[in-house]
Amino acid sequence: PTKPRNHVGTHVIRSAVSIDKEILLSESPHTLLRESDGDGNAIRARFQQMIMKAQAIVCEAIEEVDGVGKFKEDAWTRPGGGGGISRVLQDGAVWEKAGVNISVVYGMMPPEAYRAAKPAATDLNPGPVPFFAAGISSVLHPRNPFAPTLHFNYRYFETDAPKDIPGAPRQWWFGGGTDLTPAYIFEEDVRHFHSIQKRACDKFDPTFYPRFKKWCDDYFYIKHRGERRGLGGIFFDDLNDYDQEMLLSFATECANSVVPAYIPIMEKRKDMPYTERHKAWQQLRRGRYVEFNLVYDRGTTFGLKTGGRIESILVSLPLTARWEYDHKPEEGSEEWKLLDACINPKEWI
Amino acid sequence: PTKPRNHVGTHVIRSAVSIDKEILLSESPHTLLRESDGDGNAIRARFQQMIMKAQAIVCEAIEEVDGVGKFKEDAWTRPGGGGGISRVLQDGAVWEKAGVNISVVYGMMPPEAYRAAKPAATDLNPGPVPFFAAGISSVLHPRNPFAPTLHFNYRYFETDAPKDIPGAPRQWWFGGGTDLTPAYIFEEDVRHFHSIQKRACDKFDPTFYPRFKKWCDDYFYIKHRGERRGLGGIFFDDLNDYDQEMLLSFATECANSVVPAYIPIMEKRKDMPYTERHKAWQQLRRGRYVEFNLVYDRGTTFGLKTGGRIESILVSLPLTARWEYDHKPEEGSEEWKLLDACINPKEWI
Numbered sequence: 001p002t003k004p005r006n007h008v009g010t011h012v013i014r015s016a017v018s019i020d021k022e023i024l025l026s027e028s029p030h031t032l033l034r035e036s037d038g039d040g041n042a043i044r045a046r047f048q049q050m051i052m053k054a055q056a057i058v059c060e061a062i063e064e065v066d067g068v069g070k071f072k073e074d075a076w077t078r079p080g081g082g083g084g085i086s087r088v089l090q091d092g093a094v095w096e097k098a099g100v101n102i103s104v105v106y107g108m109m110p111p112e113a114y115r116a117a118k119p120a121a122t123d124l125n126p127g128p129v130p131f132f133a134a135g136i137s138s139v140l141h142p143r144n145p146f147a148p149t150l151h152f153n154y155r156y157f158e159t160d161a162p163k164d165i166p167g168a169p170r171q172w173w174f175g176g177g178t179d180l181t182p183a184y185i186f187e188e189d190v191r192h193f194h195s196i197q198k199r200a201c202d203k204f205d206p207t208f209y210p211r212f213k214k215w216c217d218d219y220f221y222i223k224h225r226g227e228r229r230g231l232g233g234i235f236f237d238d239l240n241d242y243d244q245e246m247l248l249s250f251a252t253e254c255a256n257s258v259v260p261a262y263i264p265i266m267e268k269r270k271d272m273p274y275t276e277r278h279k280a281w282q283q284l285r286r287g288r289y290v291e292f293n294l295v296y297d298r299g300t301t302f303g304l305k306t307g308g309r310i311e312s313i314l315v316s317l318p319l320t321a322r323w324e325y326d327h328k329p330e331e332g333s334e335e336w337k338l339l340d341a342c343i344n345p346k347e348w349i
Numbered sequence: 350p351t352k353p354r355n356h357v358g359t360h361v362i363r364s365a366v367s368i369d370k371e372i373l374l375s376e377s378p379h380t381l382l383r384e385s386d387g388d389g390n391a392i393r394a395r396f397q398q399m400i401m402k403a404q405a406i407v408c409e410a411i412e413e414v415d416g417v418g419k420f421k422e423d424a425w426t427r428p429g430g431g432g433g434i435s436r437v438l439q440d441g442a443v444w445e446k447a448g449v450n451i452s453v454v455y456g457m458m459p460p461e462a463y464r465a466a467k468p469a470a471t472d473l474n475p476g477p478v479p480f481f482a483a484g485i486s487s488v489l490h491p492r493n494p495f496a497p498t499l500h501f502n503y504r505y506f507e508t509d510a511p512k513d514i515p516g517a518p519r520q521w522w523f524g525g526g527t528d529l530t531p532a533y534i535f536e537e538d539v540r541h542f543h544s545i546q547k548r549a550c551d552k553f554d555p556t557f558y559p560r561f562k563k564w565c566d567d568y569f570y571i572k573h574r575g576e577r578r579g580l581g582g583i584f585f586d587d588l589n590d591y592d593q594e595m596l597l598s599f600a601t602e603c604a605n606s607v608v609p610a611y612i613p614i615m616e617k618r619k620d621m622p623y624t625e626r627h628k629a630w631q632q633l634r635r636g637r638y639v640e641f642n643l644v645y646d647r648g649t650t651f652g653l654k655t656g657g658r659i660e661s662i663l664v665s666l667p668l669t670a671r672w673e674y675d676h677k678p679e680e681g682s683e684e685w686k687l688l689d690a691c692i693n694p695k696e697w698i
Binding site for chain 2: 090223290318
C-alpha cells in the first residue's frame with residue numbers, strides 16, 4: 001500500500017464544519033458518545049475506550065514523575081452530542097504546562113469529503129453525510145531546557161452510510177502521531193524515542209516507520225522559517241487502506257507507546273543543572289512552537305475557526321515563549337546543532 | 350463619501366503575490382525606489398520620503414526616552430527593485446523590543462485587484478498590472494506593565510496604467526492606522542491617545558475619526574477569543590475616494606502624530622513600580638498580541654506566505670509572552686477592566 005491519495009478527506013471536513021457551543025459539566029462523564037452509539041463492540045465505542053484509558057495512563061505517569069503538580073479536569077458536552085474532557089497540569093515541579101485532552105464530535109460533512117475518502121466512491125454523489133470524530137491530543141511542556149516537549153494525537157473519523165444512495169458504504173479513517181521537541185539534542189534520547197516509535201510501527205507493517213517518520217518531518221514544518229518544529233517521530237493522516245481492526249490496534253499500540261517513549265527521557269533530564277543561556281534558547285524554541293501551532297497546525301487552526309473549546313485547543317501553547325530579533329546561534333554550538341537538525345531532518349536509527 | 354466598497358483590492362494582491370529573495374546591504378540606501386521612479390514630485394517618491402522621515406523621528410524619540418537602547422539597522426534590496434530598512438531596538442531600559450520598518454515592493458497584481466480598485470473600472474479587463482507598494486510599520490513593546498504597546502502602520506499602493514487598455518487609468522489607495530495596547534487602563538492615557546488621533550483626523554474630515562475608530566475596533570479582533578487586541582485607535586484600508594493629495598497629507602499627519610500620541614504616556618508610565626502579578630498579566634496580554642498577529646493580521650500572514658523578510662515581519666512579536674490555561678481575571682479587578690474594554694470597545698472621547 002502507498003501513501004493514501006485521499007488526503008483531502010479531513011481537510012474538506014475541517015473547512016466546512018461549525019460546532020455547537022459547549023456546556024461545562026460538573027463531573028466527568030463515563031462516555032461522550034450519543035446513546036445510539038452505545039454498542040460497545042463498534043469501533044467508535046472501542047476507540048473512545050482506548051483514548052480514555054490512554055488519557056488516564058499518561059496523566060498518572062506524568063503526576064508520578066512530577067511529584068507536585070496535579071491534573072485539573074474540565075469536561076463538557078454539546079447539544080448535538082459529543083463533548084470532551086480536558087486534563088491540565090500547570091505549574092508542576094517538572095512540567096510547567098501539560099495538557100491531555102480527549103474529545104468526540106458529531107457533525108455533518110460535505111459530500112466532497114465523503115467522495116474523497118475512497119477512490120471507489122468518487123462516482124457516488126450523496127448529500128451532506130453525518131460524521132463522527134474522536135481523538136486524544138496532548139502537549140507536555142517541561143521546565144528544564146534539557147527536557148523535551150512531547151506531543152501526541154490519535155484520532156478516528158467515521159461517516160454514516162449515506163441514506164440517499166442505497167448500498168453506499170460507511171467511510172472511516174485514522175490519523176495521528178507522536179513527536180519530540182527538545183531544545184537541546186541528546187542523541188541517546190532521540191534514538192530511544194524513535195526506536196520506540198519504530199517498534200510500535202514494525203509490529204504492524206515494516207513500511208510504517210519510514211513512511212510515517214518522513215510524514216512527520218514534512219508535516220511539522222514551519223515554512224516561513226524553513227525549519228521543523230522539533231526532531232519528529234511519526235505522523236499519519238486519512239489512513240484507511242488497511243484492515244480497520246489492524247489500524248485500531250496500531251493506534252492503540254502507538255498511544256500505549258507514549259509513556260515508554262517519553263518518561264525514561266524525562267527521568268534523565270528533569271533535574272539537570274542549566275544556565276540562563278539554556279533557558280533563553282528553550283524559550284526561543286517555544287516561540288517556534290507557537291508559530292507552528294498558530295500558523296500551520298491543522299487541528300489548532302481548525303479548532304479556532306469552528307468554535308471548538310478555545311482553552312482546550314490552546315493548551316498546546318507553552319506557558320512562556322520568546323522572540324528575539326534576528327537571533328542566530330553560533331556555528332557549531334549546541335543551539336546551532338539543534339537548529340541544524342530542524343532544518344535538515346536526520347535519520348536517528 | 351462612505352466606507353469604500355473596493356475593500357478587496359489589497360486582499361487580492363496579497364493572495365497572489367510572491368516576492369524575490371532579499372539581498373542584505375552593508376549600508377543604508379538613500380532610496381528604495383527604482384531609478385525610473387526618481388521623479389521627486391510623484392506621489393510614490395513623496396510617500397517614501399514621508400515614511401523615511403517618520404522612521405527617523407520615531408526612532409530618535411524612542412532612543413531619547415529609553416536612554417540606554419540603540420536602534421540597530423538592517424537594509425536590503427530585491428533583484429526586481431524595492432527593499433526595506435528595519436530598525437530594531439532590543440533590550441533597552443524602557444522598551445524590551447521596538448521595531449520600526451519601512452519597505453517598498455514592486456510586483457505584478459492580478460487583473461481582479463485592478464478591477465476591484467474602482468467601481469468604474471469593473472468593465473475594464475486588463476492582463477496582470479505592475480504595482481508599487483510602500484509602507485512604514487512599527488510595534489513598540491515596553492518593559493513596564495503599566496506602559497502600553499504601540500503599533501502604527503501607513504502604506505500606499507499604486508498600479509501602473511494597464512498598457513493593454515488604452516486610456517485605462519492608474520489606480521492607487523492608502524491604508525494604515527495607529528493603535529494602543531495597554532495591559533492596564535489609565536483613562537487619561539487612553540483619552541489622550543484617542544484625542545490625538547481625532548485631532549489628526551478632524552483636520553481632514555469630521556467623519557474620519559468615528560469611522561476609523563470603529564474600523565480599528567473591528568480589525569484588531571481576536572475572533573476565537575471574542576476580544577480585541579487592545580484599546581484601539583484608528584485604522585483604514587483601501588482608501589481612494591478622496592483627493593490623492595489630501596490623503597497623502599492625512600497619512601503624513603497621522604505618522605507625525607505618533608510621537609505626541611505615545612511619548613507623553615510613556616514618560617508617565619515607564620518608571621511606575623509594579624509587582625509580579627502586573628508582569629504576569631502583561632505577559633498574558635502579550636500572548637493575545639501573538640495570537641492576533643499570527644492568526645489574523647493581514648500584513649503578517651501575507652508576509653509569511655509571500656516570502657517577505659521573516660525577521661522584519663516577526664519583529665512585531667513581543668520579546669516574551671505567556672499562556673495560562675483558562676485564566677480568568679477576578680471580576681471588578683484592574684485586569685478584568687482591561688479585558689472588559691477589549692470585549693466591549695468603548696468611546697474614549
